[in-house]
Amino acid sequence: MAFFAAVIRNELNGPVWRRIVRFLKRLNWFVDLILGGGILALLLYLIYLYVPIASNKRWATIVILTCLVLLLSWFIRAVKRFHRTTIDEIYLAHQAITKRYADCADRIELLELILGRGDSLYFLLDNRRWNGGSLLSKEEIEYYEADVHNQLRGVDYTEAERYYHEKSAMSVETIYNQLSRLNFSREKVKGLIRSAKAQRQQIATEADSEKQKTLGRSLRANNA
Numbered sequence: 001m002a003f004f005a006a007v008i009r010n011e012l013n014g015p016v017w018r019r020i021v022r023f024l025k026r027l028n029w030f031v032d033l034i035l036g037g038g039i040l041a042l043l044l045y046l047i048y049l050y051v052p053i054a055s056n057k058r059w060a061t062i063v064i065l066t067c068l069v070l071l072l073s074w075f076i077r078a079v080k081r082f083h084r085t086t087i088d089e090i091y092l093a094h095q096a097i098t099k100r101y102a103d104c105a106d107r108i109e110l111l112e113l114i115l116g117r118g119d120s121l122y123f124l125l126d127n128r129r130w131n132g133g134s135l136l137s138k139e140e141i142e143y144y145e146a147d148v149h150n151q152l153r154g155v156d157y158t159e160a161e162r163y164y165h166e167k168s169a170m171s172v173e174t175i176y177n178q179l180s181r182l183n184f185s186r187e188k189v190k191g192l193i194r195s196a197k198a199q200r201q202q203i204a205t206e207a208d209s210e211k212q213k214t215l216g217r218s219l220r221a222n223n224a
Contacts, residue, residue: 090211097207104200111193114147118186122179129175138172141181148185151192163188 121144125136145167152160167184171177 093210094207097203097210101200101203101207104196104203108193108196108200111151111189111196114144114151115186115189115193117144117147118182118189122182122186125175125178125182129179135172135175136178141172141178144182145185148188152188155192155195 121136121140128134149160149164152163167181170181170184172181
């Protein structure tokens with residue numbers, strides 16, 4: 001019975017944005033029902049007048065079977081629409097989750113590129129520390145920090161402002177100061193990457209859960 005109820009609900013319900021189209025379809029269906037019902041009633045009336053159904057089992061069987069075939073034909077079409085709606089729900093849910101997953105993957109890739117730049121600057125400066133090289137320019141460090149700050153603002157504005165004030169308070173006058181400041185920014189990026197990867201894993205779990213829920217609903221209806 002649950003499967004029949006699900007099919008009927010699918011016939012009566014639909015997406016909100018299709019209300020106008022659904023209303024016009026139902027209006028057309030109602031007109032067809034009136035005309036078809038009137039024609040069918042007329043045919044049944046004529047059959048009742050001229051065909052001795054009540055006293056003839058053969059004719060009675062033909063009429064009953066015809067009605068059952070028509071009812072079964074409608075129900076088969078309703079079942080097809082029900083399964084098509086279920087597949088559409090799975091597709092739309094999968095499409096939305098796939099977009100979120102792709103956006104998260106793109107963000108991780110961008111963060112890893114930023115981290116790679118930070119690593120390059122850090123190890124370049126560390127190599128200069130051992131070889132007595134010169135400092136990095138302040139503008140070069142600030143350019144890298146601007147990318148980190150922009151990424152933080154996309155996640156948490158308060159954290160981004162805290163990062164800005166904390167790194168601005170750090171000196172860049174010596175190699176050790178620059179190494180500390182670069183490492184501070186690198187750790188922030190690593191934290192963003194960990195957060196983005198956790199979000200990606202959560203999205204994948206949600207996708208699997210949504211798929212299982214939708215398929216489970218369909219299977220429960222089929223097995224009922």
